[in-house]
Every structure is written in C-alpha cells, then in structure tokens.
Amino acid sequence: MTTSNLVLVGFMGTGKSTVGRKLAERLGWTFQDSDAVLEEEQQTSIADLFRQHGEAHFRALESKTLENLLARQGQIVATGGGAVLAEENRACMLRNGFVVALKASPETIIQRVSSDTSRPLLQGNLEERVHTLLEQRKSAYDFAHTVIDTSELTTEQIVEIIIRHANL
Numbered sequence: 006m007t008t009s010n011l012v013l014v015g016f017m018g019t020g021k022s023t024v025g026r027k028l029a030e031r032l033g034w035t036f037q038d039s040d041a042v043l044e045e046e047q048q049t050s051i052a053d054l055f056r057q058h059g060e061a062h063f064r065a066l067e068s069k070t071l072e073n074l075l076a077r078q079g080q081i082v083a084t085g086g087g088a089v090l091a092e093e094n095r096a097c098m099l100r101n102g103f104v105v106a107l108k109a110s111p112e113t114i115i116q117r118v119s120s121d122t123s124r125p126l127l128q129g130n131l132e133e134r135v136h137t138l139l140e141q142r143k144s145a146y147d148f149a150h151t152v153i154d155t156s157e158l159t160t161e162q163i164v165e166i167i168i169r170h171a172n173l
C-alpha cells in the first residue's frame with residue numbers, strides 16, 4: 006500500500022467529485038476527477054460518449070485515463086462509479102494510492118442524483134435504475150482500504166474522516 010495518491014471510489018451520488026475537490030483544497034493537493042479529465046481529453050461529454058460509442062468504449066477510455074492519472078503522485082483522484090468494475094483498474098488504484106470507498110443509502114443516492122439528469126446509466130425510472138445497479142455492484146467497492154457511509158454526514162465531516170482514516 007502507498008499513500009502517494011488518495012483515490013475515491015463509490016456508487017454514483019456518494020459524493021466522490023464533491024468531497025474530492027474539498028479534500029484537495031483542505032490539503033493543498035491537486036484534484037483530478039477522472040470523468041472530467043476524460044471529457045477534456047475526448048472533447049465531449051460522457052453522456053455523448055455513451056450515446057455515440059456505447060458503454061464498452063467509455064470503459065476502455067476510462068481505464069486508460071485512470072492509468073495515466075495514477076502514474077502521477079500527490080493527487081486526490083475522484084473516479085467514476087463504475088471504474089471499480091474492471092480488475093485492472095482496482096489493481097491500479099491499490100498500487101498507486103490509498104483507496105477510500107464512499108457509500109450511502111439508496112434513498113440518499115436517489116435524492117442526491119435526482120437533480121442531475123446527465124448520468125447515462127440512470128436514464129429511465131431513477132429508483133429502479135439505482136436499486137438494480139446497487140444490487141449488481143453490491144460487493145464492487147469492498148476492495149477499498151476503508152469505507153465511509155456518507156448518508157448522514159456533511160461534506161466537511163467526510164473530509165475530516167478521510168484525513169483521519171488515511172493518516173494525512
């Protein structure tokens with residue numbers, strides 16, 4: 006294990022992007038959101054990538070982006086919720102950082118993602134999509150070094166808990 010990067014994983018809406026940015030500000034570290042980096046690299050949105058080329062294409066780009074990002078050090082890296090599905094990505098995260106999984110109750114997730122309709126995997130009936138994907142991914146985040154349930158916590162509280170858990 007190495008603490009050269011701090012990597013946030015977790016289901017959509019658990020707060021990886023929001024907490025990651027705050028944590029980086031608090032520590033004076035660089036913040037990288039792999040979804041945003043990928044969109045910048047591809048000059049298009051994730052929704053468009055899914056629409057035009059499908060999920061498999063997005064996953065291949067996501068793996069490459071993560072690998073490139075994690076070759077550097079001293080960063081807070083927020084990943085996309087599905088980045089953990091590939092074994093090579095999990096291994097890369099564990100090799101290159103301290104991995105923190107954020108989790109939240111289904112109700113909390115639904116509430117947090119409901120105002121943002123851009124996530125391609127949550128199109129259609131939101132409640133049904135969240136429950137189905139949570140079931141499919143129920144063990145997907147277990148590989149992390151530590152897990153934090155964010156349902157009842159403010160982003161400021163989560164930042165402080167991560168700092169304690171990761172000994173930063």
Ligand SMILES: Nc1ncnc2c1ncn2[C@@H]1O[C@H](COP(=O)(O)OP(=O)(O)O)[C@@H](O)[C@H]1O
Nearest residue numbers: 016017018019020021022023117155158159160
């Ligand atoms: N602990 C929290 N309490 C309240 N709202 C939160 C919390 N964490 C995230 N949010 C809100 O939930 C939404 C999704 O957060 P986001 O950081 O995009 O999640 P992720 O990157 O894990 O999908 C955002 O509107 C964000 O402001």
Ligand SMILES: O=C(O)C1=C[C@@H](OP(=O)(O)O)[C@@H](O)[C@H](O)C1
Nearest residue numbers: 016017018040085086087124125
């Ligand atoms: O869970 C997923 O498969 C995805 C999560 C999204 O990121 P967030 O977890 O930041 O919403 C984004 O990478 C894409 O829409 C796919």
Ligand SMILES: [Mg+2]
Nearest residue numbers: 021022084085
């Ligand atoms: Mg995000």
